Amino acid sequence: xxxxxxxxxxxxxxxxxxxxxxxxxxxxxxxxxxxxxxxxxxxxxxxxxxxxxxxxxxxxxxxxxxxxxxxxxxxxxxxxxxxxxxxxxxxxxxxxxxxxxxxxxxxxxxxxxxxxxxxxxxxxxxxxxxxxxxxxxxxxxxxxxxxxxxxxxxxxxxxxxxxxxxxxxxxxxxxxxxxxxxxxxxxxxxxxxxxxxxxxxxxxxxxxxxxxxxxxxxxxxxxxxxxxxxxxxxxxxxxxxxxxxxxxxxxxxxxxxxxxxxxxxxxx
Amino acid sequence: xxxxxxxxxxxxxxxxxxxxxxxxxxxxxxxxxxxxxxxxxxxxxxxxxxxxxxxxxxxxxxxxxxxxxxxxxxxxxxxxxxxxxxxxxxxxxxxxxxxxxxxxxxxxxxxxxxxxxxxxxxxxxxxxxxxxxxxxxxxxxxxxxxxxxxxxxxxxxxxxxxxxxxxxxxxxxxxxxxxxxxxxxxxxxxxxxxxxxxxxxxxxxxxxxxxxxxxxxxxxxxxxxxxxxxxxxxxxxxxxxxxxxxxxxxxxxxxxxxxxxxxxxxxx
Numbered sequence: 001x002x003x004x005x006x007x008x009x010x011x012x013x014x015x016x017x018x019x020x021x022x023x024x025x026x027x028x029x030x031x032x033x034x035x036x037x038x039x040x041x042x043x044x045x046x047x048x049x050x051x052x053x054x055x056x057x058x059x060x061x062x063x064x065x066x067x068x069x070x071x072x073x074x075x076x077x078x079x080x081x082x083x084x085x086x087x088x089x090x091x092x093x094x095x096x097x098x099x100x101x102x103x104x105x106x107x108x109x110x111x112x113x114x115x116x117x118x119x120x121x122x123x124x125x126x127x128x129x130x131x132x133x134x135x136x137x138x139x140x141x142x143x144x145x146x147x148x149x150x151x152x153x154x155x156x157x158x159x160x161x162x163x164x165x166x167x168x169x170x171x172x173x174x175x176x177x178x179x180x181x182x183x184x185x186x187x188x189x190x191x192x193x194x195x196x197x198x199x200x201x202x203x204x205x206x207x208x209x210x211x212x213x214x215x216x217x218x219x220x221x222x223x224x225x226x227x228x229x230x231x232x233x234x235x236x237x238x239x240x241x242x243x244x245x246x247x248x249x250x251x252x253x254x255x256x257x258x259x260x261x262x263x264x265x266x267x268x
Numbered sequence: 269x270x271x272x273x274x275x276x277x278x279x280x281x282x283x284x285x286x287x288x289x290x291x292x293x294x295x296x297x298x299x300x301x302x303x304x305x306x307x308x309x310x311x312x313x314x315x316x317x318x319x320x321x322x323x324x325x326x327x328x329x330x331x332x333x334x335x336x337x338x339x340x341x342x343x344x345x346x347x348x349x350x351x352x353x354x355x356x357x358x359x360x361x362x363x364x365x366x367x368x369x370x371x372x373x374x375x376x377x378x379x380x381x382x383x384x385x386x387x388x389x390x391x392x393x394x395x396x397x398x399x400x401x402x403x404x405x406x407x408x409x410x411x412x413x414x415x416x417x418x419x420x421x422x423x424x425x426x427x428x429x430x431x432x433x434x435x436x437x438x439x440x441x442x443x444x445x446x447x448x449x450x451x452x453x454x455x456x457x458x459x460x461x462x463x464x465x466x467x468x469x470x471x472x473x474x475x476x477x478x479x480x481x482x483x484x485x486x487x488x489x490x491x492x493x494x495x496x497x498x499x500x501x502x503x504x505x506x507x508x509x510x511x512x513x514x515x516x517x518x519x520x521x522x523x524x525x526x527x528x529x530x531x532x533x534x535x536x
Contacts, residue, residue, distance in 0.1 A: 053459040076351045083344045085390065089353040122353065180535040190526035191321040198535065258458035267448040267466065 004243040006226045008219035014212045021172040023229035030234040040241035041081040047248040052086040053255050055116035057161045062124040065169035066207055067197040068179035070230050071122050077237045088113060091122040104128045105153055112157060125150060129214050134206045147217040158222030165247055166223060167240055168211060169230040173204055272511040274494045276487035282480045289440040291497035298502040308509035309349040315516040320354040321523050323384035325429045330392040333437035334475055335465040336447035338498050339390050345505045356381060359390040372396045373421055380425060393418055397482050402474045415485040426490030433515055434491060435508055436479060437498040441472055
């Protein structure tokens with residue numbers, strides 16, 4: 001099966017200005033896309049059962065975005081049909097004192113999914129090349145080494161049958177503004193509003209540049225990045241589900257063979 | 269809101285023979301029950317969002333059953349509508365060498381859900397009073413102390429705002445036989461068949477007795493047990509979802525207040 005058109009080809013140089021945030025592919029509107037997304041979600045649910053039963057591969061799905069980019073919504077929507085027993089979401093927040101006292105990959109490694117499992121990272125080890133770079137928590141001579149370190153880490157995981165997909169949810173600066181304003185106005189969304197996000201918004205251009213470097217240097221054969229046009233949530237969900245289904249369909253997954261002599265076993 | 273009728277009242281003496289496994293409550297059949305279950309699942313999804321946003325309570329849901337009792341199916345079904353980001357399932361298998369070198373509660377404690385989260389235990393710390401007792405992995409003078417130890421552990425958790433619900437999925441010996449046989453015959457279910465389960469089936473009466481002690485001694489105000497009639501999967505799902513919704517409706521959950529001065533904040 002062919003790759004998603006939103007995949008970043010290895011060694012390409014990404015200029016995010018050339019990636020539209022409001023693309024809707026071949027779909028006219030939400031009603032037009034939803035049946036296609038629903039078919040993907042149903043298929044994903046079937047594929048997950050075999051993934052779990054076979055317990056050969058694990059699937060690591062990384063979500064990165066600027067604030068209000070839609071990570072939470074994408075996770076809620078795209079994984080709504082998967083069996084929660086086979087799916088583990090880890091939301092990485094500000095590191096604890098213990099986590100800070102380790103190397104930067106330590107806490108992420110601990111949450112890499114086990115064989116048979118889908119593991120979802122809401123934020124990820126890439127924060128070490130994004131917020132840490134932009135807000136100068138790490139000096140350049142430290143973070144500049146991390147592209148290669150992360151590529152090596154992911155290559156090791158891939159060699160151990162971890163299937164990696166990384167999604168950058170790409171929204172416009174105007175869309176971010178609208179979403180932040182709706183968090184301010186809607187009493188059931190107020191809790192999602194974090195005043196610190198306004199501060200980060202001032203660094204918009206720096207974040208775009210940091211993302212461009214990540215996407216250019218860390219989209220690899222074993223750990224591809226996808227730039228997901230995310231102004232339209234329904235299209236975002238389609239792109240993500242489409243990429244995951246394509247990837248899983250391409251694996252040689254099957255139910256494991258029964259124990260030898262199963263045909264002779266009697267339940268008394 | 270009143271308690272589920274399937275709750276084991278604290279200090280009652282449970283005789284499992286008096287608990288029908290094929291009860292279907294007020295429902296005629298599957299078609300009759302499904303709309304009621306679906307309403308519970310929708311409600312659970314709404315309640316979970318507030319639980320997550322408020323991040324005051326966490327919810328620990330324990331599933332125990334004999335082999336083929338339906339733990340996996342119940343988890344898949346009842347939690348199909350919850351946001352995977354707010355829900356973590358832990359399936360406890362044979363302990364690792366490291367886990368064995370700790371006290372028996374250590375590995376379970378590590379997976380108690382954080383505030384705002386629903387944590388589901390597929391098997392639990394109660395195995396220390398079930399398989400370890402029945403199969404004599406622990407001597408009586410060791411396991412006999414664990415009822416009080418577990419009650420104390422759960423009381424501490426409850427005092428820290430962990431809401432605990434424990435479900436025993438109660439099936440008949442005949443129903444277990446049928447389910448095991450279908451695992452032998454259906455190629456997509458073969459992988460669920462574990463020859464060790466046949467061995468455990470020989471200890472059916474010992475397990476019933478061990479469960480009766482657990483249910484009699486460890487159903488407490490802060491950590492109630494429910495005996496779920498589970499021969500009919502659709503009724504099992506209704507009982508579980510009903511008990512969870514009743515419990516969560518009884519909490520004073522609300523969205524957290526907005527940050528002070530939110531009305532003056534402008535997004536630039």
